[in-house]
Amino acid sequence: MNASIRKFLNEEDGVTALEYGLLAAVIAGVIIAIGGKEITDFFQKLFSNLTDLADKAAGVAP
Numbered sequence: 192m193n194a195s196i197r198k199f200l201n202e203e204d205g206v207t208a209l210e211y212g213l214l215a216a217v218i219a220g221v222i223i224a225i226g227g228k229e230i231t232d233f234f235q236k237l238f239s240n241l242t243d244l245a246d247k248a249a250g251v252a253p
Contacts, residue, residue, distance in 0.1 A: 223230065
């Protein structure tokens with residue numbers, strides 16, 4: 192039992208995954224902080240175009 196507790200405390204796989212997750216979150220936050228307006232404009236235009244395309248496919252008049 193004591194050996195299994197020591198093995199668990201020495202294992203670093205979970206810590207590495209957590210560090211990568213935190214790093215990805217920080218990078219995403221920086222990207223959003225720097226280019227927030229451009230990202231918002233991009234997605235608004237994207238979804239507007241997709242809506243128009245879906246309306247045309249469904250035969251809905253604009």
